[in-house]
Amino acid sequence: MSTITISGVQKKYHQKPVLKTVNLTIEPNQVYGLLGRNGVGKSTLMRIIANRTRIKVGTVTLDGESVFENEQAQNRIYLMSTAKLLPQEEKVYKLFKLIKTMYGDFDEAYAKHLAEAFELDTHRKLRKLSTGYQTIANLIIALCVPCDFIFLDEPVLGLDANHRELFYQELAETFSSKPRTFVIATHLIEEVSGLLNHVFVIADGKVSLDEDVEVLQQRGRQISGPAALVQDYLQGVPVLHTTRLGGMMTAYCLQTPLERPLPAGVSLDGMNLQRLFIEVTRKSGGHDEI
């Protein structure tokens, strides 16, 4: 099965390092979340994989072959981003035909279904559509293109809540009927968390977290209760962050001393993916007093 391997990738913009040393592996038939704060390099990484941005250090390979300037490899990779590169003067249905010509195939029936579901008029020019509908047109292309690795950079930008929900449903359905790999970079973590198998979190130019969602959800815990009891319970345990409100404390951590009995008055809950992301990428860590 095909795998994209990213090794030692570095990228600077105007001498400022964005990606320092990125190593990760993208397996087939998975839905990945590529998470990170603004400006950490998520889009840059996707552009590097899609041969849109060059790098001097590092390698990106698909089945052992470099993807750079490799059209055979790039024929299996598609990046949907906010960049306006498609001819804006063309009607949407003609763009579908254009993509079909370039990739040799395109799921026209599914594109028609999606256009109807999203109420997209495919006979309108791309530039005449609203921001949301331009995103929808790009999304439809991404879901219908015959590639093994689809990268979605901010796929729901400009979409209303109804369309976002529809997109997630369609993504789940298409993944189940025609498995391939999706890598989704988004800030709306809670909305996509149900779709994700695995997450990469980028912080400080590197992959700070590379874990299955299921494992993360088992590991991530928030412990709440009287401050003294919580501190005592978590003695010797690395804590991501604590929040204090009066005499009560909430601590967030990735490993909990499950062998220790939970003191009375202290509660142990799971941490949702968004909370986990916030705590992992919090700049200073430490403690908040409210």
Added chain:
Amino acid sequence: MKYSRLLKVTAPSTWLSCGAAVIALMLVEIALPLWEDPTEKITVSWVMLSMLLGWVAGIMMCQQVLGIGFVTGTSRKTMILTQWTHGTLIALGFSAFALIVQRLLVSSSLKLSSQMTNFPHFMEAGGMISSFFFLTLVSLVCVAIGSLAGASFIYLPTKVIIPVTLVAIIMIMPMLVVIGFIGVFGAQQLWPGVLDHTWVWLLSLTVLTAILALADYLVYQYLDAPEQIRRY
């Protein structure tokens, strides 16, 4: 594979733009003068038209090819090859068109024209084939310059484009013309009569085209995908 596909998808808009440009140029150079004074002899500046068409083709193609190429994972080598294929076909097509129209203008019963303007006299004397290649090479040189200009329009910040364009028009182009004149004058002094030979012009233009093609190729290898393709 991507080369033939990119060629196919970019052909309609590229050729449409160039066709519209040719029609507009023909209206200005032939139809308008004839309409103003049907008895006047037409003097069509085919060299100037070739240059203008080359620039238009280079700029328009650049935007199409880069945009679609980057979205679909096309290599930079393929993108520049596609541009040059279109450019070459357009240059050859227009040269053939120019010679046919010129022949019609000269040999029609109305004798609408007597010469191809801006041609060195020996080029006309050299006959159709050398004229054809001369026009083609002039067009290709301008396609190359147009491609570089097109890439600049995409990548330069908007606020810098107008000043850069003004600098190019006011300073760089006259400088190149002066250098060209000095070169021509110098060549005439060193080798009298050398510029009366068709092959010298054709060889010089071929070398210039090759240099510019290499420049295009090198520039494209260092391009990253822009955030948007501007349409001018």
